[in-house]
Amino acid sequence: MRADRIFGLVMMVLALGYILSATTIRSSFMSDPVGPRVFPYLVGGVTILCALMMVLRPDPDVEWPLGKTLLNLCVALAALVAYALMIKPLGFILPTIIVSGILSYQISPKPAVAAMTGIGLGVGLYVMFKFVLGLGLKGLPPALMG
Secondary structure, eight states, rough: OHHHHHHHHHHHHHHHHHHHTTTTTOOOOTTTOOTTTTTHHHHHHHHHHHHHHHHOOOOSSOOOHHHHHHHHHHHHHHHHHHHHHHHHHHHHHHHHHHHHHHHHHHSSSOOHHHHHHHHHHHHHHIIIIISSSSSOOOOOOOHHOO
C-alpha cells in the first residue's frame, strides 16, 4: 500500500511539472482554435486524477509479477525504448512494424499473425497519420527515400 501511495505522489509531482512545462508552449498565429496546450493539459490532468486515486485507494494485495510475466514485461519495455530510439533514424514504418510485431507476438505467440499485425499497423498507422491527419512523418529512413 505504501508503494502505491509513494508512486501516486511522484506521479502527481511529475504531472504538475508536465502541465507547468506545457504553459511555455507558444501558439502560432495560424493555430487551431483550441491551441497546442490543450492536449498536454488533458494528459497532465488525467495523470493527476489517476495518481490521486492511487494515493486515496491503494491496492491492499499487491502481487508482483514473477517468472515469464516479468520477462514479458521487460521485453515489452525494451521494445518500446528501442522504438523511441529507432523512430527518428529509421522513419515511422519500419520501427512500428518491428515493435508492434513483437508486442503482438507476446499477446498471441503466432509468428505469422504477429508479422501481419506488425505490417498492418506500421503501414496503416502511417497512412492514417500522414494522409488523414496530415502529420509530417518520415515513412522510411532518409537513405531509402533518396
